Amino acid sequence: MIPSRPNNIAELPVTPTRDADAEREAVEASAKADRQRQEQEAREEADQRRQEQQAREAAELERAEQRQEEESEEESQSAxxxxxxxxxxxxxxxxxxxxxxxxxxxxxxxxxxxxx
Known part of the structure; x- marks a missing residue:
């Protein structure tokens, strides 16, 4: 006896192949690696912006101290x-x-x- 064939494709059993599973896992791993890389880049950019802001604040503080020192020198010389x-x-x-x-x-x- 010959086994019966399904009449249409919808009746075929769906069984993923090893290649399809491996490909899906590779895509997921690649997407995960991309997300991690993007997160790391975002952290590095935030750190760099924070360091630049701190450098600007330190430079402004130094300028303010220098102005204050110059003003006190002017006051001391004016008496x-x-x-x-x-x-x-x-x-x-x-x-x-x-x-x-x-x-x-x-x-x-x-x-x-x-x-x-």
């Missing part, structure tokens, strides 16, 4: 007292070497303390 009475009247006496307004002409004994 002048004609004599110790003027320094006392301004509330600046005694003046020490390095203080705004200190000068040797106000320091009689040249010990670094003027208008003492």
């Amino acid at each position: 002048y007292y004609a004599n110790c009475s003027a320094a006392r009247a301004a509330g600046a006496a005694p003046l020490y070497r390095g203080d705004p307004g200190y000068r040797k002409g106000l320091d009689r004994d040249d010990d670094g303390d003027a208008c003492e």
